[in-house]
Amino acid sequence: MKASLVLVAYLPLLCVAAVALPALPANIEVDVIFPRNDTYSPADNFPIVLAVQNAALAYDFGFQVLWEVRNLSKSGPSTNLVDFESILHSNALEPKVPAPSSTFFILNSTTEFEDFLGEAYGIYQLNWFFALDENCTRDGIFIDHEIGNALAGGGLIFTIADDGKAVDFTDGGPCPPTGGAVGIQSNISGCAHIDNTGVVAKPCNIVLNEQLASSFSANLPPITTASSVSTTSMSSTSMSSISSTTRATTTISGSNSGTSTSMTTTTTTATSSNDAPNKAIQTVVAILAGAAGLYGILV
Numbered sequence: 001m002k003a004s005l006v007l008v009a010y011l012p013l014l015c016v017a018a019v020a021l022p023a024l025p026a027n028i029e030v031d032v033i034f035p036r037n038d039t040y041s042p043a044d045n046f047p048i049v050l051a052v053q054n055a056a057l058a059y060d061f062g063f064q065v066l067w068e069v070r071n072l073s074k075s076g077p078s079t080n081l082v083d084f085e086s087i088l089h090s091n092a093l094e095p096k097v098p099a100p101s102s103t104f105f106i107l108n109s110t111t112e113f114e115d116f117l118g119e120a121y122g123i124y125q126l127n128w129f130f131a132l133d134e135n136c137t138r139d140g141i142f143i144d145h146e147i148g149n150a151l152a153g154g155g156l157i158f159t160i161a162d163d164g165k166a167v168d169f170t171d172g173g174p175c176p177p178t179g180g181a182v183g184i185q186s187n188i189s190g191c192a193h194i195d196n197t198g199v200v201a202k203p204c205n206i207v208l209n210e211q212l213a214s215s216f217s218a219n220l221p222p223i224t225t226a227s228s229v230s231t232t233s234m235s236s237t238s239m240s241s242i243s244s245t246t247r248a249t250t251t252i253s254g255s256n257s258g259t260s261t262s263m264t265t266t267t268t269t270a271t272s273s274n275d276a277p278n279k280a281i282q283t284v285v286a287i288l289a290g291a292a293g294l295y296g297i298l299v
Contacts, residue, residue, distance in 0.1 A: 062133030
């Protein structure tokens, strides 16, 4: 697997102050941006894109997002695992990373859908799971603590076929499919008190348009498919090719709607477990927005 992780963070100018946490109760939501329940052509660097809403709250408690892709054309859970990635932000880790104020996007890509003698063809399932470092529930006068328990999750089916479509982040409309939401009722001495009563996911808070799609494409490895790639899913800007033994930092500056934006890219390497394809190359991209935030370019 080759993966690049992009955290698109909406932060105050120069991060001079901590992001104010949302008043509780509040929800944290994970939405799948790509793929959809559709049929796609075999692709090199096939993207997996998720979004985390109310990211400041997720950062405050510490969280983990895990996704996996399984080939349903093969039998057995030990043989049909194609690829996976785990994105972790723990408050136990130092140095602490400033929390985004609204939403961030997780951009990964996998090379497991390259067309080699038709081996990529098949029906696949994308599963995702969301957990907090610690969560609590009330049981009468007692408080039950759980560590790293999956609080939300979901999945969808997609197909890789010769007559499939090219990658297009905006195909399917401006609203992502329904994701999963977790209700945080209160903060019990740093532990999230979970209560999902009446919690409803709101994926349409994220507006998928060509400008956002171009931002995704600019921060993902180039996508090559059997069919021509949609113009909304490609960009003239791509991340530099860096070998697995190299660590580098690249800064790109620009402006949008009067908002200055700086983007720092750090490339590191990691080795996956025995159940996953050989090695993973993970790239972390943090986008720090000006006072107006980047959200204005999303709608």
